[in-house]
Amino acid sequence: MRLRDLSLKKKLLVTNALMIVIPIVVLIAIGAVLLGGLRHAGTLQQQALALLWPEEGRTLSVQVALSSLRAESEKRKFKLDNIERDIHVLEGAGVRILTVAKEKDSAYLTPGSNPDELQHIVARKCGVRGSALSWDMDGLVFRYEGLRSGTVIMGVGDVPMMRGDEPPPIPHDTRDFILNAALILLILTTSAGILLLGRYLARLLSAQILTPLEEMRRAAAAIQRGDLSHELPPMGSDEVGATCHAFDEMRRELLRARMREEREEARRRELFIGILHDIATPLTAIKGYASGILDGIARTPEKQRTYAERISQSAATMERLTTRLREFLRLDTDELPLTWETVSARDFLTEYIHEHAPALAEDGVHILMEKTNTAAKIRIDHGEFARVLKNLWENSSKYRRGAEVHVCMSLSEEGRQLAIRCDDDGIGVDAAELPKLFDSFYRTDTARTNVAGGSGLGLAIVRRIMTAFGGSVRAEVSIEGGLCMVLLLPIASEGDMK
Incomplete structure (x- = not known):
């Protein structure tokens, strides 16, 4: 198995183990080197003894050196090099050394x-034969004679004993055991410290990485089950915390998308219910009048003509409804090919009103364009914007107070947008209902009895077209006492006019 195929937890365990093992191995290697050095370097041995027993380190160093000299003198073949370090120790303590050996190169005198x-x-x-040592408060005198090698090592020095009784020289084995035990204890203590520190760091690293990842795994499992409410707890600001934050932001965005989808689905259900209701009303009328003709209820030509006219009116209502519905669905699916052109809003409205005012006046709708000095330009599709104006004026016509309705068009600038106001003196709308006017199939006639009066799609179409233009629309209470529709469009810049 390759390293990258291991789980993150195993990778962290391996990494932490190496962080612990490598320092311990290095420490053991250093300890081994130190032990070897202490074993073969008398000076280091003396320093170690001084560190272990500082109150009598000098005495112990002399004892160790004397023990080493005696052992070397008893060997069959004597070499001065083997006791050179011990001689230096004794001379450093004030002892004068004399060696007498068979080999001339082994003789030495301080x-x-x-x-x-x-x-x-x-x-x-100490006498003139054999080995002897005298060490008291007056000083140190020793004579070591090797019977096999014939070598004699003598020394005299003012090295008083630190205590009343003369302690026996420390044997080599005891000395090495003490030094080795001290170093081994140091290595074991340091290794235990490294181990505990590594374990603590491993737990800390696990809490910083594995715990957030486990929370992410649980959240992902909840999302897989369809539960988008499993919120991650606050994390740090490091890379793992940033990843968790991004994951939680994705969860919240999915939750918002689901809520939008649910609202859209509810809106579509309402749309289809409205369609069925509004189509069923004229269909029922057509069926009733047709049955009246077929059953002989309309016997006279005048009554038959009346029934036929009502059938035609109901069919026309259905035709208008299906036409509006087709327009709305085309806008709802973003199937709206636009031909853009930049025009002066004032000139466009003046010409359009002048062109359609006579026909509207015959129907009792009187359009007036308020004079304005604004020369703002807007970027629109000519046909779709004309549809917006037509729907607004039809809405004013449907909700008039009497036989006539007066509509006032005006222009004003609101920041970087142009506001086109359409004020009428109709029956108006309650302030609570203003935000709902642009919903699909919404009518102030909640019973939906007057299907011929309106489909409930006109203002919804207006909002879709304005959104496609990059603008918006809102409804207000008119100063004329009726309803005011405000179209907001971005004012075209120089770049848009090219």
Whole structure:
């Protein structure tokens, strides 16, 4: 199995294990080197003893050196190199050394010393044969004679004993055991510290990485089950925390998308219910009048003509409804090919009103364009914007107070947008119902009895077209006492006019 195929948890365990094992191995290697060095370097041995027993480190160093000299003198073949480090230790403590050996290159005398004086002092204290040591408060005198090698090592120095009784020299085995035990204890203690520190860091790293990932896994499993309400707890600001934050933001966006989808689905259900209701009303009328003709209820030509006219009116109502519905569905599916052109809003409205005002006046709708100095230009599709104006004026016509309705068109600038106002003096709408006017199939006639009066799609179509233009529409209470529709369009910039 390749490393990248391992789980993140195993990778962290391996990494943490290496973080612990490598320092321990390095520490053991360093300890082994130190042990070897202490074993073969007398100076280091003495320093170690001084560190272990600082109150009598000098005495112990001298004892160790004396023990080493005696052991070397008893060997069959004596070499001065083997005791050179011990000689330096004793000379550092103030001891003068004299060696007498068969080999001339093994003879040694401390520089500046008198051999006859040394031999005289040693003979007086330790005799002239064998090995002996005298160490008291007056100083140190020793004589070591190797019977097999014939080598004699003598020394005299002002090294008083630190205690009343003369302690026996520390054997080599005991000395090495103490040093080795001390170093091994140091290595074990340090290794335990590294192990505990590594375990603590591993737990800390696990809490910083694995815990957030586990929370993400649970949230992902909840999303898979369709539960989008499983919110992640607050995380840090590091890379893992940023990833968790992005994941939770994705969850919230999915939740918002689901809520929008549910609202859209509810709107579509309402749309189809409205369609069925509005189509059923004229269909029922057509069926009733047709049955009246077929059953002989309309016997006279005048009554038959009346029934036929009502059938024609109901069919026309259905035709208008299906036409509006087709327009709305085309806009709802974004199937709206636009031919853009940049025009002066004032000139466009003036010409359009002048062109259609006579026909509207015959129907009792009187359009007036208020004078304005604004020369703002807008970017529109000529045909679709004309459809917007037509739907607004038809809405004013349907909800008039009497036989006539007066509509006032005006222009004003609101920041970087142009506001086109359509005020009428009709029956108006309650303020609570203003935001609902642009919903599909919404009519103030909640019973939906007057299907011929309106389909409930006109203002919904207006909003869709305005949205396609990059603008918006809102409804207000008119100062004329009726309803005011406000079309908001971006004012065209120089770049839009090219």
